[in-house]
Structure formats: structure tokens, C-alpha cells
Amino acid sequence: MKSYDVIVIGAGHNGLIVASKLAASGRRVLLLEAGDTYGGMARSENLFEGFLAPELASNAGGISKDVVQDLGLNKYDLLFNEDGIKTVGLNIENESVIFGSNFGKSIEGIGKDEFKRWKELREKFFNQSHLFQSLASQIPVGSNHKTFRSKANLFFTAAKLRLQGKEQFQELLRMITMCIADLVEEELETSSLKGLISFDSTLGIKLGPRSPTSYLGLLYKLSQIKASYQEKSLSINGGVTSFINALFKSAEENGVDFIFKGKVSSLIISDSVATGVKLENGVEYSAKTIVSSISPVNTFLDLVGAQNLETDLTRRIRALRYSGTTSKLNIILEEIPKLHNSQNLGANYRYVYAPSLDSVESNFNSLKYNELPSDPNFEMYFSQISSESSLNGAVMASICIQNTPYSLKGDWKNSKEVLMNKVISTIQKWAPEFKKGILFTSLLLPHETEKKYCVAGGHWHHSELQIDSLYSLRPTFGVSDYSTPIDGLFICGAGTHPGGNLFGLSGLNAAKRILRESTK
Amino acid sequence: MTQLKDKKDRGTTFSKPLFRSPFYDFFAAQETEGHWYDWNGYKSPTILSDEELEYFSIRSTSSVFDITPLNKYRIVGSQAEEFLNKLTVRNVAKQNVATVKYTLWCDQEGFVIDDGTLFRISDNDFRLCSQEKHLPWLIDTSHGFDVEIIDESKHVCGISLQGPTSASILRLLGINGIDNLKPFHLFQTKISNIPIMISRTGFTGDLGYEIFMKNNVANKFIERVWNAGTNHGLTAIGYNALNMARIEAGFIVANIDFISSDHAIRPNRCRRPDDLGLGWLVDLNKGFFNGKKAILNSKLEDSEAFKIYALEIDGKEPAEGSVIYYNKKDEVGTVTSAIWSPMAKKSIALAQLKLGSSNSKMENLWVEIYSLKELQYHKLMKKVSIVKPPFINLARRSACPPSNC
Numbered sequence: 041m042k043s044y045d046v047i048v049i050g051a052g053h054n055g056l057i058v059a060s061k062l063a064a065s066g067r068r069v070l071l072l073e074a075g076d077t078y079g080g081m082a083r084s085e086n087l088f089e090g091f092l093a094p095e096l097a098s099n100a101g102g103i104s105k106d107v108v109q110d111l112g113l114n115k116y117d118l119l120f121n122e123d124g125i126k127t128v129g130l131n132i133e134n135e136s137v138i139f140g141s142n143f144g145k146s147i148e149g150i151g152k153d154e155f156k157r158w159k160e161l162r163e164k165f166f167n168q169s170h171l172f173q174s175l176a177s178q179i180p181v182g183s184n185h186k187t188f189r190s191k192a193n194l195f196f197t198a199a200k201l202r203l204q205g206k207e208q209f210q211e212l213l214r215m216i217t218m219c220i221a222d223l224v225e226e227e228l229e230t231s232s233l234k235g236l237i238s239f240d241s242t243l244g245i246k247l248g249p250r251s252p253t254s255y256l257g258l259l260y261k262l263s264q265i266k267a268s269y270q271e272k273s274l275s276i277n278g279g280v281t282s283f284i285n286a287l288f289k290s291a292e293e294n295g296v297d298f299i300f301k302g303k304v305s306s307l308i309i310s311d312s313v314a315t316g317v318k319l320e321n322g323v324e325y326s327a328k329t330i331v332s333s334i335s336p337v338n339t340f341l342d343l344v345g346a347q348n349l350e351t352d353l354t355r356r357i358r359a360l361r362y363s364g365t366t367s368k369l370n371i372i373l374e375e376i377p378k379l380h381n382s383q384n385l386g387a388n389y390r391y392v393y394a395p396s397l398d399s400v401e402s403n404f405n406s407l408k409y410n411e412l413p414s415d416p417n418f419e420m421y422f423s424q425i426s427s428e429s430s431l432n433g434a435v436m437a438s439i440c441i442q443n444t445p446y447s448l449k450g451d452w453k454n455s456k457e458v459l460m461n462k463v464i465s466t467i468q469k470w471a472p473e474f475k476k477g478i479l480f481t482s483l484l485l486p487h488e489t490e491k492k493y494c495v496a497g498g499h500w501h502h503s504e505l506q507i508d509s510l511y512s513l514r515p516t517f518g519v520s521d522y523s524t525p526i527d528g529l530f531i532c533g534a535g536t537h538p539g540g541n542l543f544g545l546s547g548l549n550a551a552k553r554i555l556r557e558s559t560k
Numbered sequence: 561m562t563q564l565k566d567k568k569d570r571g572t573t574f575s576k577p578l579f580r581s582p583f584y585d586f587f588a589a590q591e592t593e594g595h596w597y598d599w600n601g602y603k604s605p606t607i608l609s610d611e612e613l614e615y616f617s618i619r620s621t622s623s624v625f626d627i628t629p630l631n632k633y634r635i636v637g638s639q640a641e642e643f644l645n646k647l648t649v650r651n652v653a654k655q656n657v658a659t660v661k662y663t664l665w666c667d668q669e670g671f672v673i674d675d676g677t678l679f680r681i682s683d684n685d686f687r688l689c690s691q692e693k694h695l696p697w698l699i700d701t702s703h704g705f706d707v708e709i710i711d712e713s714k715h716v717c718g719i720s721l722q723g724p725t726s727a728s729i730l731r732l733l734g735i736n737g738i739d740n741l742k743p744f745h746l747f748q749t750k751i752s753n754i755p756i757m758i759s760r761t762g763f764t765g766d767l768g769y770e771i772f773m774k775n776n777v778a779n780k781f782i783e784r785v786w787n788a789g790t791n792h793g794l795t796a797i798g799y800n801a802l803n804m805a806r807i808e809a810g811f812i813v814a815n816i817d818f819i820s821s822d823h824a825i826r827p828n829r830c831r832r833p834d835d836l837g838l839g840w841l842v843d844l845n846k847g848f849f850n851g852k853k854a855i856l857n858s859k860l861e862d863s864e865a866f867k868i869y870a871l872e873i874d875g876k877e878p879a880e881g882s883v884i885y886y887n888k889k890d891e892v893g894t895v896t897s898a899i900w901s902p903m904a905k906k907s908i909a910l911a912q913l914k915l916g917s918s919n920s921k922m923e924n925l926w927v928e929i930y931s932l933k934e935l936q937y938h939k940l941m942k943k944v945s946i947v948k949p950p951f952i953n954l955a956r957r958s959a960c961p962p963s964n965c
Contacts, residue, residue, distance in 0.1 A: 311847070311848070312848055312852070312853060341703075341704070345704055346703045346704030346705075347642065347646060347704050347705065347848065348848050349848075350667075350668035350850055350851070350853075351646075351647075351667075351668070351697065351700050351701040351850050352667055352668040352850075353668065354700065354703055354704075355700045358700075358703065518668075525853065
């Protein structure tokens with residue numbers, strides 16, 4: 041049996057970060073990946089005629105600055121565009137709202153008074169997101185709750201919050217569990233602006249704008265903006281792919297060994313100590329430290345097995361909400377379609393179809409009852425394809441469709457087509473040439489994501505990012521500090537704190553935790 | 561099937577309808593001065609005729625007690641043994657077929673959830689009997705094991721036949737194999753075509769048997785037993801008599817002598833097996849089981865927890881609910897169960913005491929008993945000595961074959 045210091049399971053961005061960081065400390069690291077390439081849910085797939093692009097992740101906005109700096113990713117040609125991505129709130133009837141980068145620092149298409157109110161509201165939102173931002177790079181309180189360091193961390197975080205002043209502190213406590221609908225309806229008038237904010241607060245989680253705590257979704261998003269390059273209105277040149285490539289290069293350079301198509305079937309555990317892994321093809325590897333970047337559900341129930349875990353823990357893991365709520369539609373077009381007002385669709389724009397708060401809420405209502413939304417909301421990015429193939433000059437539209445049920449009432453057979461057509465005809469209304477230019481379409485539903493990307497429920501975040509599953513409750517109480525009851529086994533996936541898109545702090549925090557705890 | 565109370569008995573809408581065991585009619589017919597209580601949702605007797613006579617039937621002749629309200633779980637499947645090894649603290653691999661073991665199960669902190677008896681009927685077929693309800697816990701624990709958990713509480717009924725003449729009664733019923741049945745062993749047989757499972761177990765510290773059967777044969781069975789017991793002093797008893805016998809035997813009861821970790825609201829009320837004096841049940845050499853890590857860790861720390869002790873108390877007053885003092889002034893714990901033991905001829909008690917790790921306090925313990933005499937309390941301070949349970953040790957409990965009397 042070949043032996044390593046560390047085995048990392050899953051070559052998603054968190055897995056790559058942990059592997060690279062631990063390898064940099066001089067450990068011999070093996071990274072095992074079930075798929076045939078690195079990147080996890082952000083990996084590039086052969087979409088159409090040899091054209092490679094990320095099938096799922098389309099937004100490289102939320103990448104943590106800490107990760108880039110800590111791993112020195114800049115040296116791998118990770119370039120930044122000066123102008124950040126603006127968001128266009130699509131609205132068929134009225135003029136579209138253009139939401140400036142850095143979450144609406146400037147807005148085109150609304151009145152002066154409205155903008156003034158928005159400015160105040162935005163400032164409040166950003167102030168309150170501070171809590172999340174300061175917690176994001178901390179190792180949560182968990183089984184380590186007795187250590188001085190975690191007590192001190194908690195104390196200083198609480199003190200920092202309180203020192204903002206009594207009024208601000210009370211305002212945070214008042215607002216933190218509210219729904220985003222109440223907050224925006226109190227202050228704003230523009231329907232598409234309210235729709236846009238509701239959409240951003242609830243994308244990727246199973247809440248509607250009128251669900252209590254949906255404001256937290258927004259705070260979470262804003263804290264990511266603050267911790268990423270978006271705050272400086274920078275965006276990564278080459279998007280998701282160049283980030284993932286930089287991570288891979290970094291890991292490779294630090295001496296990480298990779299095995300692709302090496303799906304782990306189980307961990308080798310004796311007496312609650314993990315000593316190695318067993319692959320599906322029967323090969324075994326041993327290591328003192330094993331880090332799983334896959335979903336906590338898969339890690340605990342499939343790899344460790346309920347036989348090796350306390351009933352209390354398996355109960356909590358099985359009770360996690362991890363059904364994905366978002367599907368991904370990729371369309372390849374001959375060229376960038378023109379808008380009906382003959383404006384060009386730009387690559388620097390994100391287009392969101394969420395015309396009103398009610399539209400987002402009624403979409404969510406359909407999801408609650410496992411039905412397809414009648415008028416689905418979505419966000420869309422365009423990227424120019426530059427390759428040597430015949431596709432040169434073509435354009436890819438990556439579309440995230442919100443509120444797609446994991447288990448649809450009825451059959452997906454026809455509904456898949458229906459959902460796709462609904463989205464296309466919405467775009468068509470406002471870009472009449474769109475349909476004509478379509479070369480290729482593919483729709484990936486949550487249950488298909490589950491299968492293809494080996495993630496329970498096909499959930500972006502591995503488990504819901506909601507108030508009951510954040511910080512020391514993420515993925516669940518008792519395993520929130522990246523360690524597990526199985527000695528030698530750590531978790532570092534999106535299901536751990538702070539999780540979320542391509543943030544990367546889960547991996548970085550876990551690596552720090554492992555470095556602090558164990559010697560080689 | 562068990563039935564709810566008759567409509568006319570149900571009283572007001574807010575009264576709690578109680579189940580009746582299939583043996584209810586039989587026990588109700590034995591009642592002369594009855595007191596009933598709610599045991600696990602069943603109407604069960606505390607006293608049927610006379611508490612003391614009922615108690616002495618356990619020790620001198622024979623007693624029959626309805627154990628139907630116990631929770632009975634059937635655990636079947638190719639991984640039943642592995643599942644039970646995760647659930648309970650004992651090593652089930654070491655339990656032979658056709659035996660019964662007393663066992664307990666813990667949560668992740670190593671705190672005891674409940675105790676019970678585990679019957680191994682065949683390699684892959686077990687019955688677990690417990691005081692409290694645990695179906696969700698069992699089902700959640702069974703995740704990942706090829707095992708089926710069936711709550712047969714409402715379909716299987718049972719009686720406990722305890723006392724020196726109990727073996728003779730079963731012999732009269734024509735049951736072969738009673739002579740060879742060792743304590744904590746079981747076998748399945750038939751009495752005039754009534755299929756039953758007999759085990760030599762009980763909660764009295766005396767010679768005795770527990771017999772389980774399907775509900776539909778309950779009446780026929782109890783009639784036969786009752787007739788066979790006519791000349792052997794067979795008496796129907798309620799819980800109070802049994803409780804006296806179990807205290808003498810030094811057996812503890814969940815939520816009386818300790819609080820199940822399922823029920824405890826205050827964190828310091830939970831107890832580990834060691835605290836209950838049941839550390840010997842825990843097999844730390846077997847594989848993973850619920851609570852193993854916490855139990856191992858707790859052995860490294862100085863335990864500050866309350867522990868259960870068996871006490872003998874000077875004088876004749878039973879010390880139910882009394883406070884125990886060190887050096888007559890520092891409170892160290894409370895009595896959880898106590899009686900005047902007719903067999904040991906002593907005032908005996910089970911108590912939870914916090915004595916610290918040193919044994920120095922053991923020599924200077926006192927109990928404050930408030931004895932009510934004609935409307936006036938007499939405050940007594942009595943000397944307490946810690947003893948090793950059981951309070952009484954009866955040779956007939958384990959004699960094999962049991963004597964013919």
C-alpha cells in the first residue's frame with residue numbers, strides 16, 4: 041500500500057487549496073479525484089465540438105482575496121480586469137435597471153430620490169455584512185470550544201460588533217432574521233430593483249424573498265463581495281477557468297500527486313482512526329491525515345459509514361437540507377445577440393431576469409411544491425469563445441435558473457424541455473435574434489448534477505446556507521471546526537464554514553487548522 | 561389487540577385514555593382493594609389486594625406480574641448483531657443464542673439513555689425490552705445496517721412469574737426443560753398449543769421466569785397458569801410489591817434512580833455507566849459503539865459526577881427521598897429508592913451521592929429522615945453505610961435445577 045502524509049479527496053477548488061497549502065508545508069500529498077480532470081463543480085467539460093468550458097460555475101466573482109494571496113496565485117497569470125461586472129436587471133415592459141459593480145455602487149435607470157434611498161440602504165447592508173466577513177476567515181467554535189484561542193476569537197468578534205455602537209448593534213439584531221422583502225419594500229419603489237435584490241438574496245438557497253432570514257442570504261453575499269476583488273471593482277480575466285487552472289498549477293508546483301478517475305469508495309478506519317482510503321478499483325492508499333472536500337453527506341454517510349459514527353451525528357447529517365434548487369442552462373450562440381433597443385449584449389454584464397419581488401416569490405412557491413416555476417427567474421453571463429475550432433467567435437451564454445426542484449412532481453422527461461423553452465422565450469422577448477443564433481443547448485438539473493459531480497442532492501453549497509447551518513453549525517454542530525470524530529479525518533468542502541460559491545475560505549481555513557494541529 | 565378504555569370509562573374529554581393489556585381482565589378480577597397507575601400508557605396495578613402479602617408471595621410462594629407495558633423491539637436482519645454492537649455497550653458477539661443479557665445504551669456523550677434486556681432468539685433475531693420508548697433512536701442508529709426494527713410492544717404481551725414455587729408451577733403446566741433452564745437463558749415452547757418464549761429472568765433477585773406470547777393467546781395462557789398455581793400460592797401482584805423486591809435485589813430503574821439522558825433537561829443530571837455502577841457492562845475492546853469515545857475520555861478525568869450507591873441505614877425507618885449528609889452537615893446526595901427490607905431486616909436504600917474521588921467521606925455519612933408520627937415529624941439523623949448490592953442473595957435464584965416446592 042502506497043503511503044502519503046496527506047490524502048485529499050476531491051479536486052474541487054477547496055480540495056486544490058488544501059492540497060496545495062499542505063504540500064507547501066513539506067507534506068507529501070495525494071489528491072484523489074473521481075472525475076477525469078480537476079476543478080470539481082467548476083471544472084471544464086467538453087460542451088460542444090471539443091469546446092471546453094465550466095459547465096456549472098459561471099461566476100468567479102466571490103473568490104477570496106486571502107486565498108489568492110496566501111497561495112500566491114498571481115504568479116500563475118491570474119489577471120484582473122479593471123472594470124467590474126455590472127448587472128442588468130431585465131425588464132420587458134420598462135427600461136432595464138443597470139446595477140453597478142460592487143453591488144450597486146452606482147445604478148442607471150432609477151430616479152434621484154430612489155438612488156438616495158438605495159445608497160443609505162446599501163450602506164446599512166454593507167455595514168451589517170461586516171459580522172460575516174470577520175467570521176469568514178475564522179475557524180468556527182466546535183469540538184475546540186474549550187481552547188483559549190477559540191474563546192478569544194469569539195470574544196473579540198462579539199466585542200467588535202458591540203463597539204459599533206448601541207444603535208447599530210440593535211439594528212443588526214432587529215434585521216438579521218428578517219426577510220429581504222420587508223427591507224426593500226420599506227425603502228424602495230422600483231420594481232426591477234427590488235426583484236434584483238430579492239433574486240441575489242435567494243439564489244442558490246431554498247428561500248423566497250418573503251421567507252424569514254432571507255436577508256441573511258444577502259448579508260452572506262455582501263460579505264463575499266467585501267472579501268473578494270469585487271470590492272475594488274476587479275474581475276478575474278478568464279473567469280472561473282483561470283482561477284481553477286491557477287490553483288491546479290499551484291498544487292502541481294508544490295508537489296501534489298494527482299490521481300484522476302480515482303473514486304474513493306470508503307475510508308479505512310480502525311477504532312475511530314482513519315488510516316487510509318480504498319478506491320473503487322480496489323487500490324488502497326494510506327495516510328495519517330485525510331481531508332475530504334466532498335459534501336459532508338457523502339463524506340460521513342458513504343465514505344466513513346454510519347457504522348463508525350455516533351447516532352447523534354448521523355442523525356444531524358441526515359437531517360441536513362441538501363437538495364439543490366438551481367439548474368444550469370448552457371447555450372452556445374453564433375454571435376452576441378442584439379437587444380430589442382439595439383444595444384449590444386456585453387461580456388462585462390450579468391443579466392438577471394427577476395422583474396419583481398413577487399416574481400421571485402412566486403417562483404419560490406412553485407419550488408416549495410416541487411413544481412416548475414411558470415416564469416422562471418435566472419441570471420446569465422456571456423463569454424466570447426476564442427478557440428481554433430469552427431466555434432471561434434461564437435458566444436456562450438451560461439444561465440443559472442433559480443428555483444428548479446430537485447424532485448419534481450411528475451416526470452422530468454418533458455418538463456426539462458419546457459423549462460429550457462421558457463427561459464429561451466423570455467430572453468427572446470428582449471433579444472429577438474437570440475433563438476436564431478443557437479448552436480447548442482444543454483440543461484443540467486439538480487439531480488443530474490448530483491450524479492455527474494458526485495455531490496449529494498446536487499447542491500452548490502453541499503448543504504443549505506441558512507441561519508441554522510452557518511459558522512459553528514456548519515455543516516452541523518460538533519464537526520464545525522473541520523475536524524471530525526474520526527481521528528485523522530478532516531472536512532474542507534463547501535459544506536463547511538464559510539462555504540459558498542468559489543469563495544475558497546473553507547479550504548484555506550481547513551488547511552490552517554490541519555497545519556496548526558498536526559505535525560507531519 | 562390491546563384496547564382503549566371503554567367509552568363510558570373514558571370520562572371527560574381531557575382524561576387520558578389508557579391502554580389495557582390482554583391480561584387486564586385477569587388482573588382486574590384479582591383486585592380487592594385496587595390501586596392503578598399509568599405505566600407506559602397502560603392501566604397497570606400498583607396494588608391489587610395487599611402490598612405486603614403480594615411482596616411475600618414473591619419471596620415465599622409465587623407471584624404473577626403483568627409486564628406487557630414494557631417496550632418490546634424485535635431486531636431482525638443479517639447485521640442485527642453489528643447493529644446492536646453499535647447501539648449497546650456490551651459485546652453482543654459474545655452473547656450466545658438463547659440467552660438474555662442485561663445491557664444499556666448511551667448517547668454521544670457516553671450518558672446512559674436507558675437500560676434493558678436483550679434476548680438473543682437466534683443468530684439474527686433479537687428482542688430488546690426497555691422501560692422507555694426508543695423506536696426513533698433505534699431506527700436512526702440502524703442507518704447503514706441491514707436490519708429491521710419492529711416495535712412489537714402492542715402485539716406481544718408477557719407476564720413475570722417470580723418466586724420459589726414458580727418452577728414447580730411451570731412443571732405442572734407440562735413444560736419440559738424447566739429443570740435445565742439456567743439463569744439468563746431462554747427457550748421457545750408450547751403449552752397446549754400456545755406458543756410461548758420462556759426466559760429465566762426477572763426483576764426480583766429471586767427464582768423466576770418471564771414469559772412472552774402473542775396477544776391473542778393471553779387469556780387462555782393466564783387461565784392455565786392460574787389454575788396450575790392454585791396449590792402453590794400463586795398471587796397476582798402490582799408494582800409496589802415488585803418494587804420492594806427489586807430494591808432488595810439492588811436493581812436500578814431509569815427515571816427513578818437515574819435520569820435518562822433523553823429526559824434530562826439539566827446537563828449535570830446525565831450519568832455514565834460507571835456512575836451507575838454498571839461500568840462492568842461496557843466492553844471497550846469491541847469496535848465502535850455509541851458513546852465509546854466519551855466513556856474512554858471520562859476515564860481520564862477525575863469524575864465529579866454523582867454515582868449510585870447501595871446503602872444500609874441504621875434503624876427501621878425507610879429513607880425514601882431523604883437527603884444524605886457528610887459529617888451531618890454537608891449535603892452529598894439524595895435517596896432515590898428506599899424501603900424497610902423484610903428479607904434483610906434492615907432499612908435499605910439506593911442513593912446518588914457525590915463523594916469525590918477519594919473514599920474518605922464514605923465513613924462519615926448520615927441520612928436525615930423525616931418520620932411522620934401522628935401528624936408530627938420526627939427528624940432523625942441516622943448513620944449510613946455503603947454496601948455492595950444486592951442487599952439479599954438468594955441461592956435459589958441461580959440453583960439449577962431449581963428445587964421442587
